[in-house]
Amino acid sequence: MDFNFTQDENDFRQEIKDWLSENLSQRISNKVKKFQRLDKNDYEEFMKALSAQGWLAVNWPKKHGGTGWSNTQKHIFEEEIVKAGAPRIVPFGLNMLGPVLMEFGNEEQKKYYLPRILNCDDWWAQGYSEPGSGSDLASLKSKAVDHGDHYIVNGQKTWTTLGQFANKIFCLVKTDTDTKPQNGISFLLIDIDTPGIEVRPIITLDGEHEVNEVWLKDVKVPKENLLGEENKGWTYAKYLLTHERTGIAGVPNSKSAINHLKVIANKTYKNGKPLIQDPLFSSQIAELEIDLKAMEIFNLRAISSAESGKAPVMESSLLKIKGSIIRQKTSDLLRKAIGPQALPYISEQFDEGWNQKTIGPEYAGPLAKQYFIYRKISIYGGSNEIQKNIVAKSEFRM
Amino acid sequence: MHFNLSEERKMLKESCDRLLNDHYTQFKNHHEVSSSETGFNKKFWEECSEIGMLSALISPNFNGLGGTGEDIMIVFELIGKHLVVEPFLSSGILSITSLTHSKDIETSVLDEISSASKIYAFGHSEVDTRYDETYIKTKANYKNDAVFLTGQKSFVLNGDFADKIICTARFSGNDFDQNGFGLYEIDKSHCDIRSYNTIDGYRAAELKFSEIPAKELSKNSDAYNALLETLYAGAFALSAESIGAMQVCFNMTLEYLKTREQFGKRIGSFQALQHRMVDIMIEIEQAKSAVMLAAGTYEEDKNTKYKNISAAKNLVGRTGKLVAEECIQLHGGIAMTWEYNLHNYAKRLVMIDHLMGDSDHHLEQFKIYSNY
Numbered sequence: 069m070d071f072n073f074t075q076d077e078n079d080f081r082q083e084i085k086d087w088l089s090e091n092l093s094q095r096i097s098n099k100v101k102k103f104q105r106l107d108k109n110d111y112e113e114f115m116k117a118l119s120a121q122g123w124l125a126v127n128w129p130k131k132h133g134g135t136g137w138s139n140t141q142k143h144i145f146e147e148e149i150v151k152a153g154a155p156r157i158v159p160f161g162l163n164m165l166g167p168v169l170m171e172f173g174n175e176e177q178k179k180y181y182l183p184r185i186l187n188c189d190d191w192w193a194q195g196y197s198e199p200g201s202g203s204d205l206a207s208l209k210s211k212a213v214d215h216g217d218h219y220i221v222n223g224q225k226t227w228t229t230l231g232q233f234a235n236k237i238f239c240l241v242k243t244d245t246d247t248k249p250q251n252g253i254s255f256l257l258i259d260i261d262t263p264g265i266e267v268r269p270i271i272t273l274d275g276e277h278e279v280n281e282v283w284l285k286d287v288k289v290p291k292e293n294l295l296g297e298e299n300k301g302w303t304y305a306k307y308l309l310t311h312e313r314t315g316i317a318g319v320p321n322s323k324s325a326i327n328h329l330k331v332i333a334n335k336t337y338k339n340g341k342p343l344i345q346d347p348l349f350s351s352q353i354a355e356l357e358i359d360l361k362a363m364e365i366f367n368l369r370a371i372s373s374a375e376s377g378k379a380p381v382m383e384s385s386l387l388k389i390k391g392s393i394i395r396q397k398t399s400d401l402l403r404k405a406i407g408p409q410a411l412p413y414i415s416e417q418f419d420e421g422w423n424q425k426t427i428g429p430e431y432a433g434p435l436a437k438q439y440f441i442y443r444k445i446s447i448y449g450g451s452n453e454i455q456k457n458i459v460a461k462s463e464f465r466m
Numbered sequence: 467m468h469f470n471l472s473e474e475r476k477m478l479k480e481s482c483d484r485l486l487n488d489h490y491t492q493f494k495n496h497h498e499v500s501s502s503e504t505g506f507n508k509k510f511w512e513e514c515s516e517i518g519m520l521s522a523l524i525s526p527n528f529n530g531l532g533g534t535g536e537d538i539m540i541v542f543e544l545i546g547k548h549l550v551v552e553p554f555l556s557s558g559i560l561s562i563t564s565l566t567h568s569k570d571i572e573t574s575v576l577d578e579i580s581s582a583s584k585i586y587a588f589g590h591s592e593v594d595t596r597y598d599e600t601y602i603k604t605k606a607n608y609k610n611d612a613v614f615l616t617g618q619k620s621f622v623l624n625g626d627f628a629d630k631i632i633c634t635a636r637f638s639g640n641d642f643d644q645n646g647f648g649l650y651e652i653d654k655s656h657c658d659i660r661s662y663n664t665i666d667g668y669r670a671a672e673l674k675f676s677e678i679p680a681k682e683l684s685k686n687s688d689a690y691n692a693l694l695e696t697l698y699a700g701a702f703a704l705s706a707e708s709i710g711a712m713q714v715c716f717n718m719t720l721e722y723l724k725t726r727e728q729f730g731k732r733i734g735s736f737q738a739l740q741h742r743m744v745d746i747m748i749e750i751e752q753a754k755s756a757v758m759l760a761a762g763t764y765e766e767d768k769n770t771k772y773k774n775i776s777a778a779k780n781l782v783g784r785t786g787k788l789v790a791e792e793c794i795q796l797h798g799g800i801a802m803t804w805e806y807n808l809h810n811y812a813k814r815l816v817m818i819d820h821l822m823g824d825s826d827h828h829l830e831q832f833k834i835y836s837n838y
Contacts, residue, residue, distance in 0.1 A: 069469050069536055071762040077467075140467065344838055354833050355784075358756065358777040365755035369469050386748045456744040457737070464743065466724060466734035 071365075073140070081144045088152040091117045097153035103434035104418045105276070108191075108233040111155050115188050118157070125186055127163055132170060132178075133186045139371045142315070150320035158230060161185040161192035165238050168255070168304050172296035181257070193260070195225040195239030195282060196305065203454050205240070206249040206302060210284060212241040212256060219243075219294075221256065221287040227448070231267050231280035235260050239284075240305055243298050255301035257293045264288070274441040275415055316384050317367045317391035318445075322360050325398040329353060332405050332431060343405060356397055363390050382463055385455040392445040392452060403439040410436040469758065471540070478532075479540050482519050486548040489513075495810050497667045500551040504627045505661075505669030508582075511552045515582035523558050528566050528576040535764025538699070539706040539757060546710025549810055551668055553585060555703060556623040561586035563699040564632050564649055567692035568683035587628035587654075588696065589619030589673060597827040599697065600690070602647050606635035606680065613637075614677045615652060625671030626661035628654055632683065633673075634693060648685030649692055652678055666813035694768075698775050701822040702764065705757050705778040708786045708818050712750050715793040715811045719743070722797055739796055746792050753778075753785040773835035776828040783825030786815035 073081070096110050118124040126142050128134020137145065149157075162185060169181055184190045201208040210223020221241055231237070237258050244252030260267065264287040269277045296304055333344040333353065343349050370383035403410050409428030416422050417433045426433055446452045460466065471479065489510050493499060499507055514520065522537045524530020532538075538559065545554050557579060565571050565579075565586075578584040595601040604617025615635045625631060631652050639646030656678040661671045684692045720743065723734030733739060760778040763770050790812035794801040801808045819825055 069471070069758065069762050070467055071759070073467055350833055350838050351829055354829050354836070354838065355780070357836070358781055358829075358832060359752065361759065361777060362752040362756040362781055365759050366751050368467060369755060369758075372468055383751075386744070386751060389744070390748050390752065453741065456741040459744045459747070460737075460740035463747075464720060464723070464734060464740065466732060466740065 073144070077140060077144060080141055081148060084145055084148040085152075087121065087123075088148060088154065091121070092152055092154050096155060099420055100153040100155055102418075102430070103438065104420055104422075106155050111158055111230075111233070112188055114155050115157060119186060119188060124157070124188075125162055125166065126157070128166060128170070132166075132182050139374045143368070143371055146315050147320040147323075150324055158191070160194045160229070160234075160238075161190060161236075164194060164308055165192050165257075168295065168307055171307060172255075172300075172304050176292070177257075177295065190236045191230075191234045193228045193231040193234035193237040193280075193282070195228065195237045195258070197227045198224055199226050199281075203451055205305070206253065208240055208242065208249075208253070210239065210241045211245070212243050212254060212289065214243070215288075217291050219256065219289045219291065221258070221284045221289055223284050225282040225284070226270070226279075228267070228280040228282050229278060231260075231282055232269065232277065234267075237265075237282060238295070240301050243301075247299075250302040252299055253301035253305070254298050255295040255304045256289055257295055258284075258287065258289050262287050262289070272441060272444075274437040275413075276418075276441070316449075317363055317387035318395055319360070319364050319367050319391070322391070322394050322398055323364075325395065325402065326353070326357055326360060328431075329398060329402050329405060332402065335429070336405055336407070349401075349405070352401055356394065356401065359390075359397075360394050363387070363394060366390070382459055385450075385459045388449065389446075389452045389455050395445055396442050399435070399439045399442045402435045406432045406435055413437065471536070475536060475540055478518070478522060478537075479544065481517055482514075482541065482544050483547070485513060485517055485519075486544055486550060490548045490550070495667070495807055496549045496551050497663075497810075500663055500667050500669050505624060506552045506627070511585075512582045514552060514554075515580060519554075520558060520580040520582065523554075523562055524576055524580055525566065528562075528571075529573045530576065530580060533562075535702070535761035538703055538764070539761040542703045542706035543710040546707035546712075546814070547714055549667070549711070549814060553587070553624040553628070555700060556587045556625075557585045557628065559699050559703045560588035560623075560696055561632055564588060564683065564692050564696040567688075567695050568649065569688065571683070584630065585624065585628045587622050587625045587631050587671075588700075589622040589625060589631050589633035590693065590697070591621050592618060593620040593672075597823045598642070599693065600644050600647065601641050602634045602636045603641060604633065604635040606637040606648055606650060607677065608637060613648075613650065613680050613682055615650060615680045616676045616678075618675075619673045622671050622673055624669055625654070625673055626659050626669060630654065631657070631673065634689070635680070637685070644690050645686050648689045649683040650680040651683055652680045664817065666817040667810055694772070697822055698772055701779045701828070702757075702760055702775045704818045704822055705753075705760065705775070705782040708782040708815060709750070709754050709757050711811045711814050711818075712753065712786060712789045715789050715808065715815065716743075716746055716750060718808055718811075719746075719793045719796050722800075726798075742792055742796060746789055749785045749788055753781050756781045769835055773832060776823075776831040776835060779823060780825045780828040780832060783819040783828065786818055790815040 096114060099106060115124055123135055125134035126137060126145060130136035166185055169178055196205060198208045198210060212219035212221045237260055239256045239258055240253050241256055242252050243254040264285045266283045268281045270279045270281055271277055334342050336343040338346050367387055370380040370387060374380045409432040412427040417426060518531055519541055521530045522532035522541050525533030562579060565575055579586060592603055604615060607614045619633050631654055633650055633652060634647055635650055636647040656675055658674040659671050664670050723739060724732055726733050756778040760774040763774045793808060794812055797808060800806050
C-alpha cells in the first residue's frame with residue numbers, strides 16, 4: 069500500500085493549478101463560488117481555454133485529440149478544477165457522445181463530429197429520458213419511421229440539461245416496435261434547428277432553468293445521422309454506463325462543500341459560541357467528514373484498480389450511491405447551519421452583477437435552494453435504486 | 467499510489483489464513499475454545515508464534531518482523547475472519563505496544579511474547595471508568611526503591627491466564643490528571659482473580675490486589691504517551707478485526723439469501739432484500755477504506771495517526787452495528803439460534819464497539835485531532 073501521489077503526479081497537479089490561476093477568469097470563478105447563474109458564454113469561455121491548451125477532452129485518447137491521461141491524472145485534474153471554482157465541463161458531447169462515436173461511429177461521422185466537439189463548435193444535448201420513460205429507459209416511445217433516405221421522428225424527450233444552449237441532440241428512438249424493447253432502439257444525431265423541434269424550459273423546484281423538454285414533431289433526419297446500426301442503439305447507450313467514470317462519487321465537490329460548511333459553522337453563533345463548538349452540530353459534521361474521507365480512499369482504490377485494467381463497474385455504482393448521500397447530507401447541514409437565514413429567497417442575487425445588500429450573510433442566499441435541488445443527485449444518472457439493482461444483478465447472482 | 471499488499475505480506479496473509487482456518491474448522495464455534503480452562507488453546511498459540519504471526523506485530527527495533535500498520539491490519543483482519551480467541555489483542559498488540567514504549571525495555575521481554583513462552587495481559591479499565599483515558603483510581607505507592615499497587619482492574623482480556631499483567635496506577639494528582647500515573651508490571655499470582663466469559667465468547671477477568679509488588683515501566687508524561695499509543699494500537703487492531711468479521715457476516719448472509727426459499731422462490735430474488743445487501747456492501751467498503759487509511763498513516767505523526775484511527779474506529783463502530791443488525795434481520799429466525807454461527811460474528815462486531823473507545827468516544831477524539 070502507498071497512499072502518496074508520485075512526484076510526477078504532484079508536478080502534474082502543480083501544472084494544472086498554475087494554468088488555472090492564469091486562465092480561469094476571476095469573473096467566472098466568482099460567479100461559480102457565489103452560485104450565480106452561468107450563461108452559455110461562461111461555459112464556453114472556460115471550455116475553449118481548455119481546448120486551446122489541449123485539456124478539454126480529458127477522457128479521450130490522444131489520437132482523437134484527447135489528453136490520454138491516466139485515471140489518477142484525471143482525478144487530480146477534476147480535484148483542481150473544482151477547487152479553483154471553474155464551471156463544470158459540459159459532459160454531453162465530450163463524455164457521453166464522444167466515446168460512443170469513437171467506438172461505434174463510421175469514419176465520416178468521427179471525422180466530422182469529434183473535432184467539432186473538441187473545438188466547442190457544437191453543443192450537444194442528451195435525448196434519453198421521456199415523460200413515460202425514466203428509470204425504465206428502454207420503454208421509450210419516440211419513434212423514427214423509415215422514409216428511404218431519411219427518418220421521420222415523432223416524440224418527446226425530457227430532462228434535457230442545458231438544452232437551451234444546444235445546437236445538436238443525440239436521441240434514442242424506436243425503429244422497431246415488434247420486438248423486445250431493447251432490440252428496437254436506434255441512436256440518432258439530430259440538428260436542433262431542424263423544423264419540428266421545439267425546446268421548452270422546465271423550471272425546477274429551485275426556480276431555475278437548467279433542464280428542458282424537447283418536442284419532436286415530424287422531424288426529418290437524414291439516414292447518415294444514424295449512429296452505428298439500426299436497432300443497436302441500446303448497446304451504444306449502455307456502453308456509456310460501462311465507460312470509466314472516475315468522477316462519479318463527486319469527492320472534490322463534497323470536499324469543498326464540507327470546507328465551506330466548516331467555515332460557516334465557525335462564523336455562525338449559537339448561545340454565544342461558534343456553532344462548530346456545539347457538540348450536537350459538530351458531531352454531525354465530524355461523522356460526515358469521516359464518511360467522506362473513507363469514500364475518498366474508496367474512490368482512489370477504484371481508480372487504482374481501473375489503472376490496472378479492471379473496469380470498476382460495481383464500484384462506480386456503489387460510489388455513485390454513497391457520493392450522492394454524502395453530497396446531500398452536506399447540503400442538508402449547510403442549510404441547517406444558517407438557521408432562519410435560510411428563509412429569504414432573493415432570486416436576483418444569483419444574477420451576475422447584482423450588488424445590493426443581502427439579508428443575512430451573502431453565503432446564506434443559495435444554501436436552502438441548493439439543498440432542494442441537490443435531491444436530484446440521487447435521482448439522475450440512474451437513480452440510487454437502479455444502481456442497487458445493477459449491483460445486485462452483477463454481484464449477487466441470485 | 468497503490469493499495470496492494472507486497473508479495474511478502476501476501477504470503478504472510480495466506481499462511482496465517484491457512485493456519486487459522488485449519489484450526490478453527492475443528493470446532494463448532496469459538497466458545498468451545500474460550501470455555502476451556504485456559505480460555506484459549508496454548509498449543510495453537512505456539513503454532514501461531516511459529517509461523518510468525520506474533521513477530522509480525524513487533525517492530526524490527528525489538529527483534530520483530532513487522533509492527534507496521536499494514537502488518538497489524540493483515541493479522542487482525544484474519545483474527546476477525548476466524549473469530550480467534552487466542553490473546554492476540556492482550557498478549558499481542560496491547561502488551562507489545564505498552565512494553566515497547568517503556569523505559570529501558572529489554573528485547574528479551576518481547577522475545578518471550580513473540581515466542582509464546584510468556585503470556586501478558588493489559589489492564590487499564592476499572593469497573594466504572596468507561597473509556598476515559600486518564601481516569602485511574604488504582605493506587606501506586608512508592609516506598610524507598612520499590613512500588614506497590616492497590617486497586618482493581620476490570621475487563622482484563624485473558625487476565626486469568628496471563629503470567630504478567632501490565633496495568634495503570636496513580637501515585638499523585640486527581641483522578642483525571644494526565645500526570646501522576648504510571649504503567650506497571652505485576653504478577654498474576656499476587657492478584658485475586660475472578661474469571662468469566664464475555665458475551666461475545668472471549669475470556670476476561672477482574673483483578674483485585676492490595677499492596678502487591680510492581681515493576682515500573684513508565685510514569686508521568688512517558689506513561690501517558692505509552693498509554694495513548696497502546697489504546698490507539700488496540701483501537702486500530704480492533705478496527706481491522708471488525709473488517710474481517712463484517713466480511714464473513716456479509717458472505718454468510720448472501721449465501722443464505724441464495725438458498726432459503728419462501729413464496730416459492732429464493733428470498734434473494736426480492737428487491738427489498740437485495741437493496742439492503744447493497745447498502746451493507748457500501749458501508750463495508752467504506753469502513754475498509756478508513757482502516758486502510760489508518761494503516762497507511764500508522765507511522766506518521768501522532769496527530770495524523772490518532773485522527774485516522776479514531777475515524778476508523780468510529781466508522782467501524784457504526785458499520786459493525788449496522789452489519790450485525792442487518793445480517794440478523796436478513797436471515798430471520800435462524801439467526802436467533804445459538805446453533806447457527808452468525809450470532810458469534812454479530813456479537814463480536816457489536817462488542818468491538820465496547821472496547822478501546824466506542825464510536826461516540828472516537829468521534830469526540832476525531833474532532834479534537836481535527837481541530838474542531
